[in-house]
Amino acid sequence: MTATNITPSEITLMLTVTDASCGQAVGTPDLQPYSSGDVTFVMSCTAGEQPRPAEVSAQSEAGPLVPSSIAVIIGLAPVAEPQWSALWWYVWLGVPLSLVGVVPPYLFWLNRPRGNTRRVRTEERFQHTSDQPTGGLEPWWDPRYLKFSLPGITSDWSFQDNWASSVGLAAALFTTVFAGGDSLDAIVGDEAQATLGVVAVAAGLSTGIIGSGPLWLTIFKRRYDDQGGIAKHNTIGGVLVASIIVLLGTTGLLFTAAAAVALPLAWILAAIAALLLLVYAWKSIPQTLALGRFGGGVDQATSVSASL
Structure with missing residues (x-):
């Protein structure tokens, strides 16, 4: 996903998937003040390819941001295996x-x-x-x-x-x-x-x-x-x-x-x-x-x- 930091502080993003069929999202990307870029999280999900609800939260040096989290939908695609x-x-x-x-x-x-x-x-x-x-x-x-x-x-x-x-x-x-x-x-x-x-x-x-x-x-x-x-x-x-x-x-x-x-x-x-x-x-x-x-x-x- 692409994220933009509009604050004067460095922030750390975290992804939480509410669906129990997905494991812990790995990755806590940092964004410098007034910067934007692509951030990547890695996780493993089972039980189908339907989209999963999730939340992205941000933590800065000064503490949690307001709003503390943003709801997102995670789209899944199967990983192709060599035939x-x-x-x-x-x-x-x-x-x-x-x-x-x-x-x-x-x-x-x-x-x-x-x-x-x-x-x-x-x-x-x-x-x-x-x-x-x-x-x-x-x-x-x-x-x-x-x-x-x-x-x-x-x-x-x-x-x-x-x-x-x-x-x-x-x-x-x-x-x-x-x-x-x-x-x-x-x-x-x-x-x-x-x-x-x-x-x-x-x-x-x-x-x-x-x-x-x-x-x-x-x-x-x-x-x-x-x-x-x-x-x-x-x-x-x-x-x-x-x-x-x-x-x-x-x-x-x-x-x-x-x-x-x-x-x-x-x-x-x-x-x-x-x-x-x-x-x-x-x-x-x-x-x-x-x-x-x-x-x-x-x-x-x-x-x-x-x-x-």
Whole structure:
């Protein structure tokens, strides 16, 4: 509340709530002579949100003022608690959407590795490559394709410099718009701080998940005899797993932010952003795999065995 001291003496204000459901009001603000300012009292009330009658009294150095107290009405509002359950959207939507964003374009690329114009027979798919078993693999979606190397994207190729960086930027932009301090106050009002806490944790979690993407490239590298036993190249499996991780971090953040804000507009924008990310992934992943597999240095016929 705002109070004004029109006396020549310093005064001390006290708040007394007559409702038994409220505890003792803590705080005895002092006001200098002929000054005004905001004064704050802290108390804990139960049994509903209805307004409570109270009295504000003042005491000066010369004794009680006249009138000794002023009747006021205390309006109550519930304290918003962070909705940590919103973080489950990383699992409920982040996981399935990340798989949808990676698995279909990978299978499409396996069926048409050299372009969209024609399907390729299995035995023709990866001819003349160092990690290609004789006679090809059956069926065409054989999981052993995941271990194949991608020499077209060299060892210094950065996953963060590829499509993943744009995906992370899109999620960060969405979060900035809906979780900025001023804009969030305007959108959700008194619950802004609780909402901001959930979004901040989600953003930190997303940063950690996206940041781990390049680690999976190294984990899935394989050593080949013709490379001196050194794991030089990234593999198909490494690129796919890293892509799943990045999409998990971004889509999880989008829908966690939407759930925390809890407005229809936020859900609509999150869905639109997620759809755009999926389309981007469907377009970029086959291009990345084609570049890695056929981009250079893969037409020399060699026959070697691979090991972890």
